[in-house]
Amino acid sequence: MNIPAFTLSRQIQEIGPAVEEAMHEVVNSGQFILGPQVQAFEERIAQMTGTGYAVGVANGSDALYLALRAAGVGPGDEVITTPFTFFATAGSILRTGAKPVFTDINLDTFNMDPDQASARISPRTRAMLPVHLFGLMADIDALRQHYAGVIIEDAAQAIGATLRNKPAGSVGDLAAFSFFPTKNLGAFGDAGMVTTTNDQWATMLRSLRVHGSRQKYHHEWLGINSRLDAVQAAVLNVKLNYLAHWTTRRQQIAERYRQGFVERRVSDIHLPSVPQGFSHVFHQYTIRAEARDRLSAYLKDRGIGTTVYYPLSLHLQPALRDLGYRLGDFPRSEQAQDEVLSLPMFPELTDQEVDYVVQQIAAFYQGG
Structure with missing residues (x-):
């Protein structure tokens, strides 16, 4: 046998025609950045996670960075996270000017050990960033017993997972998702999402993804260019059905x-x-x-x-x-x-x- 660790070829054979039709509709519409396809996908993810707000961004790394920014993380702050994860977790913290403070994992789950994390809390701790590694959620409920501040879920690998019947993306104060092509729900390129129940943070996220602007050419914050494009949203809207x-x-x-x-x-x-x-x-x-x-x-x-x-x-x-x-x-x-x-x-x-x-x-x- 020849068995790859991962392949998309079999999936594309199954859903290719539906995806091609959705992409063709975007091409005909002429609306390639944000727009109705992105709004529809945001609404579906918000409903799926039960959070109320979902903000599409360009990729999962930006989702982490913008979630941290919305929560007010910046220079001089510390963010507790795990060292056993993809580089973007720590890299996003450093992009804000804050310092990653690592804490060890539980070997059975590969996720953050709540007891060890509690020992890392300091007056400079601004947030915790637990990772739901390999598709299993970190125990956010246990972390809450030690820490009352902001918790941001790195849910890049865990869409659809649950913790005591609560879906990934809904247990922390904010959550970052990745739709990289190899993810359980993958785009045909880069794509990401931030979810939250906080309307003020959602408003800020929508501004931060377009250079900190809510009104065209007026900039309230120093944001970045991180918009989810319509073609990727169209692909994801099809794939979400499966x-x-x-x-x-x-x-x-x-x-x-x-x-x-x-x-x-x-x-x-x-x-x-x-x-x-x-x-x-x-x-x-x-x-x-x-x-x-x-x-x-x-x-x-x-x-x-x-x-x-x-x-x-x-x-x-x-x-x-x-x-x-x-x-x-x-x-x-x-x-x-x-x-x-x-x-x-x-x-x-x-x-x-x-x-x-x-x-x-x-x-x-x-x-x-």
Whole structure:
């Protein structure tokens, strides 16, 4: 078999005609920036998350940055976040002039450990930025027990996930989504969204995405150019109709992985954890594996694609050396970076392909 870690080709075969029709309508309309397609998508995401306000922006990184700006984060402030995530999480904090303060993760969930985060709170803490990694929400309710300030969800990988029946994007004060093509809900390019229940923040976000302007050529704040274009919104409006089905299929694939590993008694890997009260949307199916790099090479030789998210935690990134962190500061994140391996995961993956992946991993650990 030849099984990629991820592919869009099968999905495009299914929905291509509907997407092409929606894109053609935008071309004929001549409305390419913001406009009715963007407004419709914003309204649907606001309804889906139950937040009341959703503001489309150019990408997920800008969504994080603008959410921080709307919350008033700026120079001299500190924002608590995790080092085991994509670079944009910390990069967006630094773009505001604030300082990322890292705290370690829970190895079972890969998400921020609330007890460790509480120890990082200082008088300069302006916000917490927990990441819903791989499709599982961080425990915002537990964080609230320690911290009464602004919490911004990095929900880039978790659209459709829930925490005690509350959807991602609704549990924090603001939330940032990414619709990068590989996401569970992906555009045909870059796209992002910020959700909030706060009407003043929503108004400011709409201004910040157009250079801080509410009235043309009058600028109240120093904003940026970060508008969601209509073609991407049209694509997303079509794909949103399929999201619930795709999410269910991802969950079915994850369960088939789990059952397969249990039945074959593969004890050398740690499977994804789904705590009680949480739903996982499996943006990635990420295991922790002994001899991770040898396993990855073994699977590649047998036609199975895998990916490592993330091989170097943020506190060890050269670009962030000035923050002063060192190897050993966050041992769980460092352990995760050395052990994580994301297996093939996309809704069009077949049961036979899942079984083959399980079979080959079992063979690796069981000597054939």
